[in-house]
Amino acid sequence: MRTALYIPGYNHSIHFINIILYIPEFYNYRAFLCPKLRRYKMKISKRKDGRFGTQIRTPDGKYKTIYGKTSKECRQKAYDLVAQLEDGSYVKSDKTLFKTWVESWKDGYLIGVKDSTKRSYTGHLRAHILPEFGEKQIQSIEQSDIQKFCTKLYKEKQLSPKTVRNIHGTLHRCLCDAITAKLIRVNPATGIIMPKKIKPKITPLEESDLHAFYSAANGDPYGPVFSFLILTGMRINELAGLTMDRVNLDNQTMIIDRQLISINPVKFSTPKHDRARTVSLPDSAIKIIKTERANQARFKLLTGDANFNTHGFVFCQNDGSPIGHRSVYEHIKIIAAKIGVPALRVHDLRHTYAVLSLQAGVDIKTVQESLGHHTAAFTLDQYGFVTDGMRSASAEKLDKYVNSYVK
Incomplete structure (x- = not known):
């Protein structure tokens, strides 16, 4: 039953239509008035279980059924679906498992991605992501599931924030x-x-530890490698991939335009940030290179292998193969234990180079370019504690200089 209320000067025909638009029982009239809804022939009806439902035809010719606890909820869901159909964002129901999609993704969607990045993706998927989501249908994964997953990685598995971010980035x-x-x-x-x-936390070698480090590294097969890292600030992958055709002994420079990412078979990739750089070599580094070349010539003669170090690596094993991460790690741990710095890592030698360079007065831009950092701001942020100390020292020098003229 409808109650009419006359209001002078009011367009009652529009008022009646508005009533129809917002009363569920008259929803079919609303569908008739809306061209898009009329096109999809949507009709909401009440089911025996008390829910409301409607069907909308999708581009594949099938009908998608929508349910709601109330007519209003069902209607809103229908509007959302129609909007998706109109703007082309509609995705049909699919029962594909996440693990099935991952295989397709690895095979066809990582074109142009560096091999080192692919390995990182594969490691994250195998160790963390697939055990959690592999057996789930990809369309059933919700934001709350991923939030719980990331929280578990951090709190239960106690992974570092950076590692959690990297795993989330892969997903x-x-x-x-x-x-x-x-x-x-x-x-x-x-x-x-x-x-x-x-x-x-940046943990370079202290000046007091350097002498002990060099003494302990003297005689170690990887001693020259560690010394070269301190002298150049290279990343270990960059040093492992350095070949003689990248070194100019006359100009005392080297070009760092690739890194070694696989030993067997030998594979190279662009360096981090895809930034090639030219680095000046001090006399000590040149001496190390020449000594390595002489040793390699001697080993090649002893082995009689014509294919000895065919890639021309600056640093290689006694059989001519590239140096591996595991061996480098094992040897630096032996040296670290000898000098009483058990937490020392290979990457800390890179930090040592940066700190020593800044303390020697090398400007921040030059250090940034030598390290291959993306920006000088990043280098300054990493090693700001060094420049803070340098500012204090310079203030003291200035104070002494000025006071020397004050009588």
Whole structure:
């Protein structure tokens, strides 16, 4: 039953239509009035179980059924679906498992990605992501599931914030490409709250430890490698991939434009940030290179192997093969234990180079370029504690200089 209320000067025909638009019982009239809804022939009806439902035809010719606890909820869901159909973002129901999509993703969606990055993706998937989501249908993965996953990595597995962010980045990239493949409509890995990023502590060798380090490294097979890292600030992968055709002994420079990412078979990749750089070599580094070349010539003569070190590595094993991470790690731990710095890492030698350079008065831009950092601001942020000390020392020097003229 409808009650009419006359209001002078009011367009009652419009008022009646508005009543129809917002009363569920008259929803079919609303569908008739809306061209898009009329096109999809949507009709909401009440089911025996008390829910409301409607069907909308999708581009594949099938009908998608939508349910809601109320007519209003069902209607809103129908509007959302129609919007997706109109703007082309609709994704049909699919029961593809996440692990099935991962295999397709690795085979067809990582074109142009560096091999080192692919290895990182594969490691994250195998160790963490697939055990959690592998057996789930990709369309059933929700944002709350990924939030719980990242929280568990940090709190239960006690992974560092950086590692959690890297794993999440792999998952986000994988799901982002699933949108392109029309498997999902939105990326559930978007908007995840990550653990607070903690700036890693820089632990270079102290000046008091340097003499002990060189003494302990003297005679070690990898002693020249460690010395070269301190003198140049190279990353270990860059040093392992350094070949003689990248070294100019006359100008005392070397070009760092690649890194070694695989020993067997030998594979190279561009350096971090894809930034090639030219680095000046001090006399001590030149001496190390010449000594290594002489040793390699001697080993080649002893082995009689014509294919000895065919790639021309500056540093290699006694059989001519490239140096490996595991061996380098094992030897630096032996040296670290001898000098009483058990926490020393290979990468700390790179930090040692940066600190020594800044303390020697090398400007921050030159240090940044030698290290291959993306910006000088990053280098300054990493080693700001050194420049702080230098500012204090310079202030003291200035004070003494000025006071020398004050009588």
